[in-house]
Amino acid sequence: xxxxxxxxxxxxxxxxxxxxxxxxxxxxxxxxxxxxxxxxxxxxxxxxxxxxxxxxxxxxxxxxxxxxxxxxxxxxxxxxxxxxxxxxxxxxxxxxxxxxxxxxxxxxxxxxxxxxxxxxxxxxxxxxxxxxxxxxxxxxxxxxxxxxxxxxxxxxxxxxxxxxxxxxxxxxxxxxxxxxxxxxxxxxxxxxxxxxxxxxxxxxxxxxxxxxxxxxxxxxxxxxxxxxxxxxxxxxxxxxxxxxxxxxxxx
Amino acid sequence: xxxxxxxxxxxxxxxxxxxxxxxxxxxxxxxxxxxxxxxxxxxxxxxxxxxxxxxxxxxxxxxxxxxxxxxxxxxxxxxxxxxxxxxxxxxxxxxxxxxxxxxxxxxxxxxxxxxxxx
Numbered sequence: 001x002x003x004x005x006x007x008x009x010x011x012x013x014x015x016x017x018x019x020x021x022x023x024x025x026x027x028x029x030x031x032x033x034x035x036x037x038x039x040x041x042x043x044x045x046x047x048x049x050x051x052x053x054x055x056x057x058x059x060x061x062x063x064x065x066x067x068x069x070x071x072x073x074x075x076x077x078x079x080x081x082x083x084x085x086x087x088x089x090x091x092x093x094x095x096x097x098x099x100x101x102x103x104x105x106x107x108x109x110x111x112x113x114x115x116x117x118x119x120x121x122x123x124x125x126x127x128x129x130x131x132x133x134x135x136x137x138x139x140x141x142x143x144x145x146x147x148x149x150x151x152x153x154x155x156x157x158x159x160x161x162x163x164x165x166x167x168x169x170x171x172x173x174x175x176x177x178x179x180x181x182x183x184x185x186x187x188x189x190x191x192x193x194x195x196x197x198x199x200x201x202x203x204x205x206x207x208x209x210x211x212x213x214x215x216x217x218x219x220x221x222x223x224x225x226x227x228x229x230x231x232x233x234x235x236x237x238x239x240x241x242x243x244x245x246x247x248x249x250x251x
Numbered sequence: 252x253x254x255x256x257x258x259x260x261x262x263x264x265x266x267x268x269x270x271x272x273x274x275x276x277x278x279x280x281x282x283x284x285x286x287x288x289x290x291x292x293x294x295x296x297x298x299x300x301x302x303x304x305x306x307x308x309x310x311x312x313x314x315x316x317x318x319x320x321x322x323x324x325x326x327x328x329x330x331x332x333x334x335x336x337x338x339x340x341x342x343x344x345x346x347x348x349x350x351x352x353x354x355x356x357x358x359x360x361x362x363x364x365x366x367x368x369x
Contacts (some may be wrong), residue, residue, distance in 0.1 A: 235258055
């Protein structure tokens with residue numbers, strides 16, 4: 001650290017279940033350079049100041065989705081956010097909002113993972129094909145129908161942003177609903193009916209009030225609000241046509 | 252999971268929103284600015300007789316009913332969701348106030364339009 005003369009104060013929300021009744025803030029003075037991310041600041045704390053600080057991270061390049069946290073009250077990936085933006089006033093980092101804290105900046109993702117599994121986040125082939133028949137072909141136009149939604153990295157920033165998820169954790173939430181749409185909108189997929197049953201519920205698309213903050217905070221340019229709105233239309237059409245469309249009444 | 256009945260309210264909300272976006276500003280301009288100030292339209296455009304004739308025509312009835320009812324349902328849903336976002340979740344009371352109000356307005360509009368005759 002050649003030009004490490006600049007020092008920034010990082011306030012970290014600590015929660016150690018064995019000693020803290022409730023989360024408390026702890027401040028660290030961290031020397032930093034202009035190219036250092038908030039994640040690197042936390043790594044400096046862990047390596048040189050306080051080895052007990054816990055946080056998740058892996059790739060350092062905004063693709064693994066592990067290092068999401070509240071930075072100055074906004075859900076961000078700490079690897080994609082730079083310390084210099086908060087100099088000289090300093091910054092506060094906290095565990096992702098709306099999710100139970102396991103320890104310090106580590107949240108419990110069990111609810112998110114359970115919801116993700118429920119929507120079957122994989123292609124359910126429309127028709128079985130033998131090896132001889134070759135691969136499932138798709139035109140660029142068909143790919144465009146779902147491509148942006150496939151960029152989701154499951155970082156849960158949209159869950160920390162969503163006021164409806166904060167009010168009612170039963171709401172399926174933006175990320176999972178965007179992924180539901182990603183598979184439903186894939187021309188190779190035939191699992192729409194199973195997935196839409198989850199979407200038609202109050203806890204599905206209808207739990208959204210179109211606030212749109214999820215799309216704003218997404219670090220990968222996914223637009224969950226758009227996915228949900230498209231499917232409110234699909235759900236409404238299904239709601240009214242299910243009695244006149246053969247075979248739809250039970251769906 | 253249980254299917255939501257929200258599509259009913261959301262569709263009315265969507266239809267009202269679409270209608271409001273398309274003709275709302277024009278209606279405000281015509282009925283609130285142009286006619287009272289005597290711009291563009293003849294001074295008696297919104298006279299009692301003209302408006303009564305409009306309300307007695309079946310097409311006029313349809314337009315008036317659509318505007319009043321759908322605008323109300325749009326507003327009701329907007330109010331219910333806004334209250335929810337602001338932390339008022341007394342679901343039954345909020346629904347009674349918002350959707351109940353829209354329902355009442357719809358019934359009154361329908362009754363009044365029929366009462367003025369054809």
